[in-house]
Amino acid sequence: LIRFEEVAKTYDMGATQVFALQGVSMEIERNEYVAIMGPSGSGKSTLMNIVGCLDVPTAGRYELNGEMVSELDDDELARIRNQEIGFVFQTFNLLPRSNALRNVELPLIYAGCSAKERRERAVDALDSVGLADRMDHRPNELSGGQKQRVAVARALANDPSIILADEPTGALDTRTGVEIMDLFSSLHSSGNTIIIVTHEEHIAAYCRRIIRFRDGRIESDEFNVEA
Amino acid sequence: LIRFEEVAKTYDMGATQVFALQGVSMEIERNEYVAIMGPSGSGKSTLMNIVGCLDVPTAGRYELNGEMVSELDDDELARIRNQEIGFVFQTFNLLPRSNALRNVELPLIYAGCSAKERRERAVDALDSVGLADRMDHRPNELSGGQKQRVAVARALANDPSIILADEPTGALDTRTGVEIMDLFSSLHSSGNTIIIVTHEEHIAAYCRRIIRFRDGRIESDEFNVEA
Numbered sequence: 202l203i204r205f206e207e208v209a210k211t212y213d214m215g216a217t218q219v220f221a222l223q224g225v226s227m228e229i230e231r232n233e234y235v236a237i238m239g240p241s242g243s244g245k246s247t248l249m250n251i252v253g254c255l256d257v258p259t260a261g262r263y264e265l266n267g268e269m270v271s272e273l274d275d276d277e278l279a280r281i282r283n284q285e286i287g288f289v290f291q292t293f294n295l296l297p298r299s300n301a302l303r304n305v306e307l308p309l310i311y312a313g314c315s316a317k318e319r320r321e322r323a324v325d326a327l328d329s330v331g332l333a334d335r336m337d338h339r340p341n342e343l344s345g346g347q348k349q350r351v352a353v354a355r356a357l358a359n360d361p362s363i364i365l366a367d368e369p370t371g372a373l374d375t376r377t378g379v380e381i382m383d384l385f386s387s388l389h390s391s392g393n394t395i396i397i398v399t400h401e402e403h404i405a406a407y408c409r410r411i412i413r414f415r416d417g418r419i420e421s422d423e424f425n426v427e428a
Numbered sequence: 429l430i431r432f433e434e435v436a437k438t439y440d441m442g443a444t445q446v447f448a449l450q451g452v453s454m455e456i457e458r459n460e461y462v463a464i465m466g467p468s469g470s471g472k473s474t475l476m477n478i479v480g481c482l483d484v485p486t487a488g489r490y491e492l493n494g495e496m497v498s499e500l501d502d503d504e505l506a507r508i509r510n511q512e513i514g515f516v517f518q519t520f521n522l523l524p525r526s527n528a529l530r531n532v533e534l535p536l537i538y539a540g541c542s543a544k545e546r547r548e549r550a551v552d553a554l555d556s557v558g559l560a561d562r563m564d565h566r567p568n569e570l571s572g573g574q575k576q577r578v579a580v581a582r583a584l585a586n587d588p589s590i591i592l593a594d595e596p597t598g599a600l601d602t603r604t605g606v607e608i609m610d611l612f613s614s615l616h617s618s619g620n621t622i623i624i625v626t627h628e629e630h631i632a633a634y635c636r637r638i639i640r641f642r643d644g645r646i647e648s649d650e651f652n653v654e655a
């Protein structure tokens with residue numbers, strides 16, 4: 202499914218360079234449930250942006266379902282993103298002037314869904330994250346945790362086969378966080394591939410495999426025997 | 429120092445109303461170290477915005493250092509905010525086109541500091557949160573946790589007597605989070621008043637008092653004997 206070979210990402214800051222990722226090689230099979238952990242600035246979000254075809258590596262090879270992603274054109278990348286991948290951004294990226302329902306409908310518009318089906322699926326997704334009573338609120342009319350739950354609902358609306366979630370419970374209290382993780386776990390048991398960035402051990406405990414990063418490199422990659 | 433009497437905040441959404449805060453009465457003395465906890469959507473950020481003079485209550489009285497805040501004009505409110513209060517927002521609110529150093533210098537420009545002193549204090553503040561090597565990065569060139577640490581540095585730069593921090597460690601790994609809390613604890617022991625919103629019990633454990641909210645009301649208000 203996902204294969205990285207010596208992937209690197211370097212940012213050129215003029216006088217200096219930042220090595221966000223260095224020599225990353227890993228494979229993630231279909232229907233895996235993986236946690237990505239590591240200190241602040243260690244390259245986790247950079248990795249997720251590349252896996253999700255939102256950014257390209259500076260060096261190395263990235264293969265997704267047998268296709269060399271670095272050789273695909275923009276249209277093919279957009280097709281993969283829209284059909285295969287649901288993304289929960291660390292910074293939410295909600296449209297400020299659209300309400301919660303509209304924000305969740307957005308990926309369904311690209312997928313060519315009818316207006317009626319779009320609304321039904323968006324309502325279901327918001328209900329599944331406990332926001333049935335906040336659908337007509339715009340982002341500045343929602344609390345921090347509510348904004349995060351809208352971002353999770355948007356990632357689920359299109360029923361993607363790969364879910365990439367960057368700190369999906371960071372702004373949530375423990376109980377709300379557990380509800381979101383139960384949602385991801387049930388998506389995992391129906392066959393989806395789930396990759397979650399978290400710095401909380403009790404969230405990573407839901408996953409089957411934990412890959413730890415430090416300074417842009419894989420520090421460890423272990424199966425989680427408790428899950 | 430801070431006295432709330434039956435403070436309420438209601439948002440009028442047209443057909444419905446949202447009761448973000450209802451009948452909140454509390455007192456916080458100078459040099460207290462208080463944690464605010466509660467589920468997502470329970471009114472924590474709404475409370476902090478009112479305490480920080482960034483928003484006004486719909487009903488009730490708010491007294492700060494003996495002055496009735498609801499009767500002050502905008503200039504007086506701005507003076508209190510700039511001199512007395514350092515604020516770490518839940519959504520960071522960094523200026524996107526300014527680098528980390530410039531973002532931290534910002535409150536010092538309003539305080540009338542010389543350019544030389546401004547730069548020195550901003551460099552010190554960024555160094556104290558572990559970002560000496562990211563000063564010339566703009567927000568989109570920083571990781572999530574690094575952005576949060578810039579927001580913390582900005583709140584400290586002006587050496588305020590009251591620090592209001594809304595989830596100051598939410599995007600940080602445990603070790604970086606502990607470093608930030610040690611910073612707050614040393615500010616507390618030099619006489620500052622610190623109020624922290626968090627949903628993590630191990631962060632609240634640093635504080636001397638824990639006030640828990642539910643559905644816009646105070647559910648409990650206890651001293652933390654371990655601290």
Ligand SMILES: Nc1ncnc2c1ncn2[C@@H]1O[C@H](COP(=O)(O)OP(=O)(O)OP(=O)(O)O)[C@@H](O)[C@H]1O
Pocket residue numbers: 335338341342343344345346347372373374439441446447448466467468469470471472473474475518
């Ligand atoms: N501008 C607004 N218009 C309408 N409703 C609002 C507005 N701002 C906040 N709310 C509502 O007020 C309630 C309290 O929000 P608040 O941001 O204080 O919650 P919180 O306790 O900080 O939650 P979180 O832990 O998720 O950050 C929420 O239910 C939210 O939807």
Ligand SMILES: Nc1ncnc2c1ncn2[C@@H]1O[C@H](COP(=O)(O)OP(=O)(O)OP(=O)(O)O)[C@@H](O)[C@H]1O
Pocket residue numbers: 212213214219220221239240241242243244245246247248291562565568569570571572573574599600601
């Ligand atoms: N556009 C950019 N230009 C320059 N440097 C960048 C850019 N984006 C990220 N970086 C740097 O790359 C490194 C990795 O960033 P990344 O966002 O992947 O970290 P992270 O592991 O997600 O951290 P966090 O847990 O704080 O979110 C950081 O040191 C960051 O400062």
Ligand SMILES: [Mg+2]
Pocket residue numbers: 245246247291367571572573
């Ligand atoms: Mg990140």
Ligand SMILES: [Mg+2]
Pocket residue numbers: 344345346472473474518594
């Ligand atoms: Mg909040």
